[in-house]
Amino acid sequence: MKIKNILAWTFYLLVIVGVIYANHVMTPEAHVPKKEDTAPTEFSAEYALEHIQKIAQQPRPAGSAYNKEVRQYIKSQIEGLGFVVNEGFHTVKHKYEDRMIDVYNITTTIKGTDNTGEILFMSHYDSVDEGPGANDNAQGVAIMIETLKILKNSAPLKNDVTFFFTDGEEYGVLGSTAYAKSNNLEDIGLVVNLEARGNKGKSMLFETNENNYEIVKEYLAASSKPYGYSFLNDIYKLLPNYTDYEPFKKEGVKGLNFSYNEGFEVYHNASDTIESVTLSSVQHNGLYATELAEHFGNIDFQSKQTEEKAVYFNLFGYHTVMYKADYNLILSGIALVLTILVFLLAIKKQVISVTNIRTWLITAVVSMIAIFFMATLIIACIAVYQLFSLVAVLIPIAIGLLVVTIMTFVSRKFKLVSKLANRVKILTILDIILANLLIGFVLTGLCTLYLPNSHYLFAITVILQSFTLSIQLACNAKGTVAFLMSFVYIIPATLILFPLLYVIGLSGGIVSSPFVIMVLFITVPYVLPLNFRFQSKAIQHNTKMPVHH
Structure with a gap:
């Protein structure tokens, strides 16, 4: 490879890494003010930590003696602030x-002055049997106690605000389900649930109700650090x-569900201790x-009724893009x-090879099937080990080896791998990009119909890349000009697609790595730079490439 090409690829990688790092810098962790510097109407995670130290000294599963101690502590804190405690007792069946x-x-x-809809804050005070559940x-729970204290010291709100400390969440959302069944939910304007699936990182909005446009719009207006x-x-x-939030969502109650998710290794085990808590995440x-209590406490919920869905995403730092999902159809068009x-221009310029496009599509599909198989095998081994024993793991391993043996025999018999490998060697960046535009458009169509919340991931990246590519083809852009023009789509596509990889990686730790690789097969071509000097030998030697049928 020529020095100039090496420098170009180095520059490209530096831009990708730089964009991701700049976005990280522009999305700083929440600042934790010192207790002594905090006004009575301001939140400090240092105060919340004092409650966590009282609550998370040991595991507190529903029905345990320590669960009762924690319950008494919560009640004493509420009563100490001058509020009335209501306790609901239910005998329910364990889910598992x-x-x-x-x-x-x-x-x-806390009663409002002119209620138009109740705000229900929720957190469960029980933990799993295996750990103290500090996060x-x-x-x-600690945040809700502190929020209750802050509201006491603040101006009265128009709407009622209820703080609901639930029990039995870890055994199958038992407490919240019982509450939802035994109470009238029609007067609830919004549910806000606070969770953690790790011990650090920024807290993100990961779930809302279905017709969420007005609620998300108000959330963005309320939050100083919206992230989701x-x-x-x-x-x-x-x-x-x-x-x-699950039993409330099933009944159509509007809601916002928040959680910080980094540090997955402490989730649901003995490592979820007080020492593991990151104050910036709690902050x-x-x-x-x-902020949501103050904002939603003063809005008119009756004017916020809507059947419209929202598409939203952080683009750079805490700056959030939001639009109605109705626009998905326009973006698809x-x-x-x-x-x-793009394809018409590629045909006109004779730089398209149907054979090469088909080769990349086959390569991508075969690769993802293989990765999915490996991921399924790994998950099966882990599940069998947890449910049975280490010896039982030999069964899915044996099945996996049998499948691999059969596939290897078939591949060698018909020389499938060697044939595909020979075809892959002659692929160009343009071949891969054109093939992936087809994949992206198919995914855009599927998201339009079935996954409207995810539609923007593919629709916007396809639009950006095809728009830039059409200009490059129409203007016969080559070399450095074509390379630099590619960053018109590379930079925004990186900002849009990287969170998808990040979230999938967080969802299951090492187990999710195969799925990250699968997503990479689809997403990487959207951030590849186009330089027409990287085309096939036929084009490099000024020989027209025929359109294969």
């Missing part, structure tokens, strides 16, 4: 075991997880609670027109 559980829900309400979810991506709603539906959740235009 054949036994009954007694759960005790705690609520207290999951003592921090949420609408595609998280679609990913969360695919995960085997649940929170206390971010605390800012959500206090633009993507279609520009994709067709």
Whole structure:
């Protein structure tokens, strides 16, 4: 490779890394003010830590003696602030075991001056059996106690604000389900649930109600550090997880669900201790609670009724882009027109090879199937080990080896790998980009129909890349000019797509790595630079490349 090309690729990689790093710098962790410098109406995670130290000294699963101690502590804090404690007792069935559980829900309400809809803040005070749950979810309980104190010292709000400390969440959202069944939910204007699925990182909005446009719009107006991506709603539906918001969402209650998720290794185990808590993460959740209480406490919920969905995402730092999901169809149309235009120009310029495009499509599909198979095998091994024993893991391993052996035999028999490898060697960047534009448009169409929250990931990147590519082809841009023009789509596409990889990586730790690789196969071509000097030998020697059929 020539020195000039090496420098070009080095510059390209530096830009990609620089954009990601700059975005990280522009999205700083929440500042934690010192206790002594905090006004009575301001939140400080240092105050919240004092409650966490009282609550998370040991595991407190529902029905345990320490769970009762923590419940008494929460009640004493509420009463000490001069508020009335309401305790709801329910005997319910354990979701995962054949036994009954007694759960005790705690609520207290601050009455508003002119209520148009109740705001319900939620956090569960129980923990898993395996760990003290300092992050999951003592921090949420501590934040609610501190928010209650702040509201006491603040001007009265128009709307009622209820603080709901739930029990039995870890055994299958038992407390919140019982509450939802035994109370009238029609008067609830908004549910705000505070969670943690790790011990550090920025807290993100990962779930909302379905018709969420007005609620998300108000959330963005309220929060000083809004952080969230609408595609998280679609990913969360695919995960085997649940929170206390679940029974409310099923009944159509509007809600905002927040969680910080880095440090997944402490989640649901003995490592979730007081020492593991990161104050900046608690501060971010605390800012959500206090700012949303003040903002939604004074809005008219009756005027915020809507059947419209929102698409939203952080683009650079805490700057958030939001628009109605109704525009998805328009964006899909633009993507279609520009994709067709690119292919027409590529045909006119005779720089398209149907054979090469087909080769990359086959390569991408085969690779993702192989990676998915490996991911399924790894997850099966982990599941079998957790449910049975290490010896039992030999069964999925044996099945995996059998499948690999059969596929290897078939591949060698018909020389499939060697044939595909020979075709891949002659692929150019343009071949890969054109093929991936087709993949992107198909995904855009599928998202339009089934995953509207994720639509922007593919629609906007396809539009940006096809628009730039059409100009490059129309103007016969080559060499350095074509290379530099590529950054018109590379920089915004990086900002849009990187959070998808980041979130998938956080969702399951090392187990999610195969899925990250699968997504990379689809997303990397959207940030590849185009330099027509990198085309096939036929073009480099000024020989016209025929259009293959």
